[in-house]
Amino acid sequence: MRAMNTDTLTPENLVKDISGLVTLPDVYLRINRLIEDPNSSSADIAKAVSQDASFTVKLLKLANSALYSFPSTVDTVAKAVAIIGTSQVRSLALSLSVASSFEGLPNDLVSMRNFWKHSLLCALAARHLCKEARRCDADALFTAGLLHDIGELIIFNRLTEQAKEALLLVVHNQEELTVPEAEAQIIGFDHSAVGNALARQWNLPSVLQECIAFHHAPARAEKHPREVALIHIANTLAQLAEVDSLDLDDAPPIEPSAWATAGLEPEIVETMVRSAQEGFTEIEQLFLGQ
């Protein structure tokens, strides 16, 4: 009889390993249930938000930040839910807690601050791109930006040595080699596949699943090509914002077709990079602070 190999290294197995260490926040799950319940009202959602004091504080701060620039002060949860929107508040419940959700998955390869800095810059770039592109849920794109690299945290924690080898391969390779290419070469799959496995296990909305799965290969998107193209572009812009450069050679290349799919022109790179940098300074504390 042939023995079953239960140790096969797959994205799904890696994600199974960490299911006890990282969980979705209760407030997100509560809001999610209410949104899917046809009998619930926005008052129910406001009540669910209010049960989480820390989320309430952050949500109100964010609603009054330049990110939204509402004409009047948003001083109650009910008002925030009304003007931001229920589905958008659900996105924010995930966005505002994701950094603390992953505290159970530490690693020696990248500091959590540097990791989330890139994610937050990507989220901000995605949000700004989304506004340029119009007809697009900026809060969902923001969440997608924050989550796009979560597979990396799983790889760094579970496969530290291979991940280290992949990062070294990138810095010592004679030819331009991207991180996902190096990961695929050494591990057999990359962080986007691992992130996608987690997004599926968590049953995240399909737009988030696809943005995580295809942010390095936007042409493979099936249901949400436009959102995936926006995250693909935002990822590169976030890297430029991080190294304070406007030279596209300093970041992984943007697929030329992604601009057309997103409905945007490459001329906006500079404005978007600057907006992401400015936004970061303002909201860093809300997302990355303790």
Next chain:
Amino acid sequence: MALVSNKAIQPPMPPALPGFEHVRRSWNSQFESYAARILPGEFYVTRHKEGVATTLGSCISACIRDRATGIGGMNHFMLPATDVSDLALMKANNLSDATRFGNYAMEHLINEIMRNGGRRQNLEVKVFGGGRIISGMTDVGLANITFVRDYLAIEGLQVIAEDVGDIYPRMVMFFPATGMVKVKRLRSLHNNVIVDEERRYIDSIKKQPVSGEIELF
């Protein structure tokens, strides 16, 4: 019309100068050129049309060439000092140990260029690296920058370009024949593996004996 591939035909690899045969070289399709890749503590000098590349965290690379003949090369080094005040303290107590590795790296590179026909009055210098890639109280990168600037000023060598300090690691590609340099800033994702490698280098040189005089031209 027949379709012709515009891919550059890979010429044979130019011969390495004596003493540099061990340095890893390979074809780089982006620059359509061979390039040597050096690690912390190494250096490479060439008189051919080829590149020298390295990745720098808080380490320094000096890129030096004879502007008349194109002979030149790159080194990659750091000092054992943890920051500028530590460097000053080490200098006050034991000058040779504080800057020995920096002097050694700089003098070897300059001597090797001159041994192969470079002339001192034709030398031009570009300096890269010294990034503050780990947050904390000390700034190893700044100690390295301070050293290399002092060294070049004392030697009377002109720095015509530099990209030093700040918080980024850098990938540097230098072509001695033309003097062209391409610097790519790296995102922080790579900081820790670069710091690890630099630490291994500094630990290994600290174990070396203080003897070994440098032959000066």
